Amino acid sequence: MGGLLPSTQSAAPLWRNYDFILLWSGQTISVFGSTISDLAFPLLVLALTGSPAQTGLVLALEAVPFLVFSLPVGAWVDRWNRKKVMILCNIGNALTLASIPFAMAIGHLTIVQLYLTSLTTGTLKPSLSSIIWQRSPAFPRLFTSNS
Numbered sequence: 001m002g003g004l005l006p007s008t009q010s011a012a013p014l015w016r017n018y019d020f021i022l023l024w025s026g027q028t029i030s031v032f033g034s035t036i037s038d039l040a041f042p043l044l045v046l047a048l049t050g051s052p053a054q055t056g057l058v059l060a061l062e063a064v065p066f067l068v069f070s071l072p073v074g075a076w077v078d079r080w081n082r083k084k085v086m087i088l089c090n091i092g093n094a095l096t097l098a099s100i101p102f103a104m105a106i107g108h109l110t111i112v113q114l115y116l117t118s119l120t121t122g123t124l125k126p127s128l129s130s131i132i133w134q135r136s137p138a139f140p141r142l143f144t145s146n147s
Contacts, residue, residue, distance in 0.1 A: 026086075026090070030090050030093075033094070033097075034093075037097055037121075041058070041114075041117075041118070042055050042058065042059055044100070044114070045058045045111070045114055048109065048111065048114070049111060054111060057115075058111075058114055058115060058118045059118070061115055061118040061119050061122065062118040062119070062121060062122035063122060064119070064122060065119060065122035065123040065125075066122055066125060069123060073123075089124045089125075092120070092124050093120075093121055093124050093125075096117050096120045096121055096124075097117065097121065099113065099117065100113070100114070100117060
């Protein structure tokens with residue numbers, strides 16, 4: 001394979017790479033939060049509306065942006081600074097999901113807000129998922145380890 005890919009023989013372990021540790025720990029926290037919200041969000045909609053159809057609609061609204069926007073947004077995001085996009089997408093997801101307990105605390109949580117939250121989180125996921133591994137210092141090593 002020659003000189004196309006960097007050699008993994010002389011590379012330091014990834015656990016000593018500060019950027020990788022930041023990426024790994026940040027994504028661990030993000031995935032943990034996303035997993036909890038993926039479980040709690042449909043249950044909240046079901047508890048709020050009592051309708052399995054509304055719950056299904058909210059879940060479908062989260063999937064629609066991924067199906068519609070993933071290819072064009074992925075190509076568009078590749079032109080930007082990947083680190084800033086990752087941070088902005090995670091902040092956007094956190095703020096969007098944080099609006100739910102805030103609205104619930106003040107007594108103004110509506111199904112429309114849940115629809116918008118679902119659409120927003122569904123929109124931010126494709127742009128985030130298209131760059132996670134490309135940002136990682138482990139990305140060049142994946143090719144040599146899999147060949």
